[in-house]
Amino acid sequence: MNHFLEAQAVSCVIGGATLLHSLSARFATGQFAAILGPNGAGKSTLLSLLCGQRRASRGQVFLQGEPLGGYSAQALACRRALLPQDLSIAFDYTVQDVVELGRHPHRHKPSAVETDIVQRAMQATGVLALAHRVLNTLSGGERARAQLARVLAQIWEPVPDGQSRWLLLDEPTAALDVHHQHAVLRLARRWAHSHGVGVVAVLHDLKLALRYADQALLLQDGQVQADGPPVEVLDVATVSRIWQVDVHTVQGADGCPQLLMA
Helix, strand or coil: CCCEEEEEEEEEEECCEEEEEEEEEEEECCCEEEEECCCCCCHHHHHHHHCCCCCCCEEEEEECCEEHHHCCHHHHHCCEEEECCCCCCCCCCEHHHHHHHCCHHHCCCCCCCHHHHHHHHHHHCCCHHHCCCEHHHCCHHHHHHHHHHHHHHHCCCCCHHHCCCEEEEECCCCCCCHHHHHHHHHHHHHHHHHHCCEEEEECCCHHHHHHHCCEEEEEECCEEEEEECHHHHCCHHHHHHHHCCCEEEEECCCCCEEEEEC
């Protein structure tokens, strides 16, 4: 079975501006892919196409070989979850209320352990103790982890017939301190490697991409500049050219390459 999420020659034009130019990319289940690039490169735009939030002006997105537009909203919501940049909500929902929203797509065929899923998702992201707090009263980092629990709850259990599950994250570490940045990306990588979920995350921190990602897709001006293992994509020459900074690599204590900016 085709366990890929693919963008094939997609372009995105909004308000007369072309944000993506005939871009093609493929992501696999069981892998953690990082979408990288400077501001305005088209990272979040691509993620919005991959999740079905926005349709391509040209080209198509395919999920397991089928056009994304062919899936009903219900079927798609049971297979992929999106963590957006904007984590605010309009109502005074508690953390548990928000996480329970992640189970809404499964309401017609609920799991035998619905309550347990919500509790375990909150425990996995370290917000179980905040379950009865109103989300909008929390810090940015706490809200981010609560919303991460929601999307984990949404795809917590395997989909029938061996169909793939996807976790799409738009800058998941932006509001987090260093400790929680690493905790969240370790969790995302574990869901990819141990649960077979396809994880695609927009990241700004190149060091985190080198440490946790299996694939790096590098964008600039709405086009792919490089695609492959992070250690190959994020070489000194490429990083210096794309981000206009002086950089060199060193070997970290854990054996992972690290980028040092001058």
